[in-house]
Amino acid sequence: MTIKVGDKLPAASLTAATAEGPRPVTTDDIFAGKTVALFAVPGAFTPTCSARHLPGYKDLADEFKGKGVDSIACLSVNDAFVMKAWGESQSVGETITMLADGSGDFTRALGLTMDASKFGMGERSQRYSMLVKDGVVAELNVEAPGEFKVSAADYLLAQL
Secondary structure, three states, rough: OOOOOOOOOOOOEEEEEOOOOEEEHHHHHHHHHOEEEEEEOOOOOOOHHHHHHHHHHOOOHHHHOOOOOOOEEEEEEEOOHHHHHHHHOOOOOOEEEEEEEEHHHHHHHHHHHHEEEEHHHOOOEOEEEEEEOOOEEEEEOOOOOOOOOOOHHHHHHHHH
C-alpha cells in the first residue's frame, strides 16, 4: 500500500552521506519534531535528477527555510558513497541531507518503488516529493512515469 497524506512515516534506518563518511540515521533522527522537505530520485547522477531535480532544491533552499522548513533531504536507492559523491559534484554542502536507502527497505515500506530493470538499475524509488511534519506526511507529490513536474522544488514550495 502506498503512503498517503496524513500517514506517519514507517520506522526505518537509512544512511546519511556526510563529510565524515556514511552515518546511520533513523527516520526519527531525520523527521521527529521537524518540518522536512523530502524528495526522492530514481538514481544519483541520472540526467533529470542531476540537471533539474537536485539543483532545484539547492537553488530554493533559502525559500524553503523562510517558509518554516527545517531541512531538505534527498533520498535515493543508492549507497551512501554514491550519494556523497553526487552531493559533492552538485556542491550541496550542508544545504541538503543526502540519504541512501541502499537496500530500498524504506522506499518499499512507503510503497513507492519502481522497476528500472529495463535501464539496468533494478528496483528503485519513484520520483516524488513530500513535506513531512513531525514524521507525518503533510504533502505528497508522486510523478507519473517519465514525468518531472509535481516533485520539483518549485511545486512543493508553492504548497507551503
